[in-house]
Amino acid sequence: MTATRDGLLSDSLLEMDGVSVDFPVKRAYPFSKKRWIQAVTDVSLRISQGETFGIVGESGCGKSTLANAMIGMVRPTGGTVCFQGDDLYALKAKAFKESRRDMQMIFQDPFSSLNPRFTVYDIIREPLYIRGGATEAEMKAKVLELLRLVGLDEEDLHRNPSDFSGGQRQRIGIARAIILNPKFLVCDEPVSGLDVSVHAQIMNLLMEIQKTRNLTYVFISHNLAVVKNVCQNVLVMYLGKVMEAGASDALFANPQHPYTKALLSAVLDVTVQGAHDRVLLKGDTPSPIDPPKGCRFWQRCPFAMEGCETIPAELTEVEHGHHVACHLVSGFTPEQKTAGLDRPVAQQPMDEATSIAA
Amino acid sequence: MTDTVLEVRNLKVAFPAPGGVIRAVEGIDLTTSKGECVALVGESGCGKSVTALSIMKLLRTPPSVSRIDKLQLDGRDLTGLTERDMEHVRGKDMAMIFQDAMTALNPVMTVGKQIDEVYRRHVKLGRKEARKRSVRALELVGVPEARSRADSYPHELSGGMRQRVLIALAFACMPKLIIADEPTTSLDVTIQAQVLDVLRSMQKDHDVSALLITHDLSVVANMADTVYVMYSGKIVERAAALELFTAPRHPYTQGLLASVPKLSDDKQAFVQIPDTVPHPMHKPEGCYFHPRCSHTTDRCRQHMPRLETLEKDRQIRCWHPLHQERAT
Numbered sequence: 001m002t003a004t005r006d007g008l009l010s011d012s013l014l015e016m017d018g019v020s021v022d023f024p025v026k027r028a029y030p031f032s033k034k035r036w037i038q039a040v041t042d043v044s045l046r047i048s049q050g051e052t053f054g055i056v057g058e059s060g061c062g063k064s065t066l067a068n069a070m071i072g073m074v075r076p077t078g079g080t081v082c083f084q085g086d087d088l089y090a091l092k093a094k095a096f097k098e099s100r101r102d103m104q105m106i107f108q109d110p111f112s113s114l115n116p117r118f119t120v121y122d123i124i125r126e127p128l129y130i131r132g133g134a135t136e137a138e139m140k141a142k143v144l145e146l147l148r149l150v151g152l153d154e155e156d157l158h159r160n161p162s163d164f165s166g167g168q169r170q171r172i173g174i175a176r177a178i179i180l181n182p183k184f185l186v187c188d189e190p191v192s193g194l195d196v197s198v199h200a201q202i203m204n205l206l207m208e209i210q211k212t213r214n215l216t217y218v219f220i221s222h223n224l225a226v227v228k229n230v231c232q233n234v235l236v237m238y239l240g241k242v243m244e245a246g247a248s249d250a251l252f253a254n255p256q257h258p259y260t261k262a263l264l265s266a267v268l269d270v271t272v273q274g275a276h277d278r279v280l281l282k283g284d285t286p287s288p289i290d291p292p293k294g295c296r297f298w299q300r301c302p303f304a305m306e307g308c309e310t311i312p313a314e315l316t317e318v319e320h321g322h323h324v325a326c327h328l329v330s331g332f333t334p335e336q337k338t339a340g341l342d343r344p345v346a347q348q349p350m351d352e353a354t355s356i357a358a
Numbered sequence: 359m360t361d362t363v364l365e366v367r368n369l370k371v372a373f374p375a376p377g378g379v380i381r382a383v384e385g386i387d388l389t390t391s392k393g394e395c396v397a398l399v400g401e402s403g404c405g406k407s408v409t410a411l412s413i414m415k416l417l418r419t420p421p422s423v424s425r426i427d428k429l430q431l432d433g434r435d436l437t438g439l440t441e442r443d444m445e446h447v448r449g450k451d452m453a454m455i456f457q458d459a460m461t462a463l464n465p466v467m468t469v470g471k472q473i474d475e476v477y478r479r480h481v482k483l484g485r486k487e488a489r490k491r492s493v494r495a496l497e498l499v500g501v502p503e504a505r506s507r508a509d510s511y512p513h514e515l516s517g518g519m520r521q522r523v524l525i526a527l528a529f530a531c532m533p534k535l536i537i538a539d540e541p542t543t544s545l546d547v548t549i550q551a552q553v554l555d556v557l558r559s560m561q562k563d564h565d566v567s568a569l570l571i572t573h574d575l576s577v578v579a580n581m582a583d584t585v586y587v588m589y590s591g592k593i594v595e596r597a598a599a600l601e602l603f604t605a606p607r608h609p610y611t612q613g614l615l616a617s618v619p620k621l622s623d624d625k626q627a628f629v630q631i632p633d634t635v636p637h638p639m640h641k642p643e644g645c646y647f648h649p650r651c652s653h654t655t656d657r658c659r660q661h662m663p664r665l666e667t668l669e670k671d672r673q674i675r676c677w678h679p680l681h682q683e684r685a686t
Contacts, residue, residue, distance in 0.1 A: 058546035165634055166402075195401040196573055200617040200630035207627070222547055225619040229628070252621070266551040267576075267621055280555060281548045283502075284516040 013184060013216050014047040014070060019079035021065050025289055037288045039065040041240045042079070047233075049183075052210070052217040054231030054248065056224060056263065060285055062240040063220050067186045070218065071103040072096065083184070101131065104177040106206075108189035110169035114161040120147070121157045124175045131180060146175040150205060167198035171205065178209060185210075186218045191226070203230070224267050228252050236260050239288055239296040242315060246322030256324040258301050295327065307332055307341030363534050363567035364390040364413070364452075367428035371408050373421055380638040382408045382422075384591040387665075390535065390584075393565040395558075397578040397599070399614075400588035401635055406571045409588075410537050413569070414454055415444050432534045450480040453528035455557075457540035459520035463512040469523045470496075470508025476530040495526040499556050518549035522556060529560050536561065539571045554580060575618055579603055584671065587611050590636055590646040593665060596673040607668070607679040609651045645677065653678045 021040040040062040047053045055063045068074040069081060072088055081088045083099055091099060104127075107113035114123055124143045128134050134142070144154060150171040161169055170190060177185060187206065191199045207230065210217055221227050227234060227248070234251050236244040236259065244257040255261050262281045281300050292298060298308035308327055315323040316330040324330075332342050366388040373380045383405040390396045400406045411417045412424055415436065429436045431451055439447065448454075456462035464472055473492035477483045483491065489508065496504035499522040512520055521541065528536055541557060542550040558581055561568045570581055578585055578599065585602045587595040587610065595608040606612040616629040633650045636642055642649055648658040657677050665675045 058548060167634055195635070196575065196614055197401060197617055197631040198634060199619075200628035201632075203628045204630055223619070224547075225621045228621060229619050262548055264621070266547040280551055284518050284549065285546070 011049045012046050013049045013084060015080075015082040016043055016045050016066075016070065017080045017082070019043045019066070019069055019076045019081060021062070021069055021074055022077045035289055038240050038291055039288060040069065040076070041291075043235075043237075043242055044079075045235060045242075045245070047184075047216060047218065050214055050216055051232045052219050052230050054227040054234040055218065055220045055237060056222065056227055056234060057237035058222060058285055060239075060288060061237045062288070063237050064188055065240075066237070067105070067188055067218060067220055071105060071184070071186055072100050101180050102182050103184040103186070104180065104182040105186045105188060106170075106173050106177050106190045109193050110166050110173055111161075111193075113173055114169055116161055119158045119160060120152070120164075120172055123161070123172055124179060127176060127180050142179060143175075146179055149209070150175045165198075166194045167202060170194060170202050174202075174205065174209070178213065178215075181213070182215070184216045184218070186220070188220045189222070190219075192221070192223070199226075224252075224264060236263070239285065239291050241296050242323070242325060243297065244322075244324045244326075245315070246319075250319060250322045254319075254322075256318055256322075256329055257297075257326045258303050258328070259297050262302075295325070303328055304344070305332075305341065306343045307336055311336070311341070361392045362389055362430075363392055363394075363432055364388065364569065365428060365430040366409075366413060366426070369409065369412055369424070369426045369429075371405070371412055371417065371422055371424040374423070375639060378639045381641070382591055382638065383412070383424075386588075386593055388413075388569070388586065390567040390569055392534075392567055393562065394583045395561060395568040395570055395581050397570040397572060397582035397585045398588060399572060399575060399578055399585060401573055403635055403638060404588045405591040406573075406588050407539055410454070410539050410569065410571050414448060414452065414537060415439070415441075416448075416454075446480070449476055449533070450531045451533050452535040452537065453531070453533045455521075455524050455528045455536065455538040455541045457543055459517065459524050459544075460512060462524055463520065465512055468509050468511055469515070470510075473508070473523070473527055473530055476527060480531050491530070492526075495530050496523070498529070499523075499526045499560065500552075501526070516549075517545055518553055521545060521549075521553050525553070525557055525560060529564070529566070532564055532566065534567060536566055536568045537571065538568060540573070541570070542577060543572070543574065550577075557581070575614060587614070590638070590641055592646065592675060593673070594647065594675045596665075596671070598671055601672065607672075607674045608647075608676050609653055609678075609680060610647050612680060613650075645675075653680075 019040060020042055022036040022038050025035040025037055027034060043066060055066060057063045065074060069076050075089055086099060088099060121143055124146060125139050128139045128142060147154065147157065152168065152171055161172065190206065191202050194202060209215065219227065219231055231248045234246065234248045235242055236257065238259050244251060244260045255264055283300050286292065286299060294310045295308045295313045298304045301308065305327060313325040313327050313330060315325045318324050318329055366386065369383055369386045371383040373382060386409055398406045398409060408417065417424060426437060436447065463469065470489060470492050473495055474488040477488035477491050493504045493508055496508060501507050501519060501522050515523065538557065542553050545553060554577065572578060582599045585597060585599050586593050587608065589610050595611050602611065603615065606615055613631040617631060619628060631650055636646060644660050645658045645662055648654045651658065663675050663677045665673050667673050
């Protein structure tokens with residue numbers, strides 16, 4: 001692996017290998033069993049230089065935790081994160097800080113991610129200031145340059161975030177994220193808090209910045225249409241595990257996992273057509289505390305089989321670079337089949353309630 | 359669908375603010391019919407929620423100042439009603455589904471009890487009878503094990519379940535009009551699909567008229583029969599949903615539709631509307647949309663166009679309506 005890193009995989013910027021992040025749950029009683037939220041379990045991925053990598057999933061699926069683990073904000077409980085060939089969490093404090101400079105983040109909520117008592121200038125300058133080594137005049141010139149780049153005026157410099165609309169605040173957040181010329185930018189739902197007509201503006205700005213500055217993006221979203229339009233590679237997560245991963249084109253053209261299919265059909269398109277052909281998932285996302293032993297999706301899966309409950313589905317390659325973790329794809333071994341593990345699961349109690357409603 | 363349920367004529371709402379007046383709603387006409395789902399679409403700050411609250415008469419005056427020529431629910435005039443009279447109308451004849459179920463529900467009361475309250479107050483049922491009806495209402499919206507769930511507190515339920523409880527609450531007395539203010543905005547996509555499904559089947563099965571307030575055009579496309587598009591406190595376009603989505607006539611509507619990314623798209627650049635919504639205190643002269651519009655002429659800069667009726671059910675406020683050429 002180390003030998004090939006410089007040769008074959010030279011274009012990869014970030015690699016994660018078997019990363020897991022568990023958070024301890026506060027105990028209800030002093031001697032009760034210690035429980036863990038398994039926010040991210042055994043995720044491996046590789047992000048190449050200059051690409052846009054999409055992470056898709058519902059809230060609570062661990063996509064933000066995964067992103068935080070990527071940029072050194074959450075120490076994984078297992079696995080390694082390699083950024084530019086260095087194991088990020090094995091680095092000494094100084095080197096770690098330097099690596100961190102190359103990775104920045106754009107947050108979802110443009111209201112809570114900007115300090116309300118700071119002026120725009122303070123906010124955008126902050127990373128430069130912390131890094132040090134620049135005079136006030138240099139910093140000011142740099143801030144102004146970026147302010148114009150993201151489409152704001154010089155006169156906005158001494159205003160507070162409260163004077164700006166959501167879209168403008170997100171522009172400030174973008175300026176702050178790119179002021180240190182990072183190589184790697186994590187966009188955590190950058191447009192979901194904004195108005196529809198502003199979505200496109202911010203997305204186009206992000207894409208333009210990526211092109212001119214040769215940035216690598218990780219784009220986290222629950223909006224599949226946006227992900228499909230901007231990402232080259234996509235990772236679909238559910239309850240902390242990878243359900244399906246692959247090149248965006250292949251994955252959207254040929255989704256294999258029932259969860260991906262359900263997600264896709266849950267996207268409402270702006271065309272007038274009834275809901276009749278949609279696959280509706282039953283129930284809610286279960287709690288990531290003590291998640292199901294087998295496939296994490298089995299409780300909500302319309303195609304669940306007996307074995308899905310106990311045997312975890314491994315990621316299997318269905319076509320080049322396209323991996324799916326589902327027993328429908330990988331199948332069961334003959335022994336498991338004779339044990340009846342491939343029988344469809346009997347109707348769940350959930351159906352009774354819905355049939356009353358119907 | 360001729361029997362009108364809700365009729366609003368010339369609704370105006372303004373808020374005094376330091377340094378001026380915010381005219382949130384500037385003369386809106388709205389009509390809904392029995393069994394019809396009418397959507398009011400617009401971006402944040404366009405006045406859609408204020409419209410909803412005014413119809414429910416839930417806006418505090420002061421601070422707000424409002425004027426309305428006509429507010430009729432099922433033939434009954436609501437304009438002159440006192441607050442006490444309104445209490446008998448709200449929840450019984452018209453009900454509202456709020457966006458954030460966590461704040462709309464009482465956190466220290468079980469959800470069953472909150473639904474019981476509706477029956478006890480409006481139908482004057484006893485404790486036991488009310489609970490029976492509440493459980494049925496919960497079953498109707500697809501809450502599993504409704505009997506035991508009725509004893510849960512809101513925080514014990516998931517987001518989707520809470521939203522279902524709100525729907526059950528709103529439909530408890532089978533009102534004539536349901537106002538849903540961004541009913542699914544805070545939910546995940548798969549849950550949103552479930553909740554919309556419940557909402558639509560409840561509304562259609564019971565022939566209730568609905569006013570759906572949202573910024574999400576894809577929700578509109580899947581729910582609404584008629585759509586009103588709002589911009590800066592004014593209606594800019596009104597059309598049947600199918601027509602609006604296939605052939606928008608107002609440049610703003612067209613821009614909104616184009617800026618929604620679609621799964622079927624392949625292009626990299628997103629279609630964008632330049633600039634942002636004008637500040638409610640400093641609205642531009644003439645047509646409010648003209649600074650962002652690509653068809654602007656001098657006329658647009660000077661005069662606000664009237665809401666013209668083009669054909670049946672089709673109204674538009676624009677000097678240069680787009681031609682009906684696009685037929686997808």
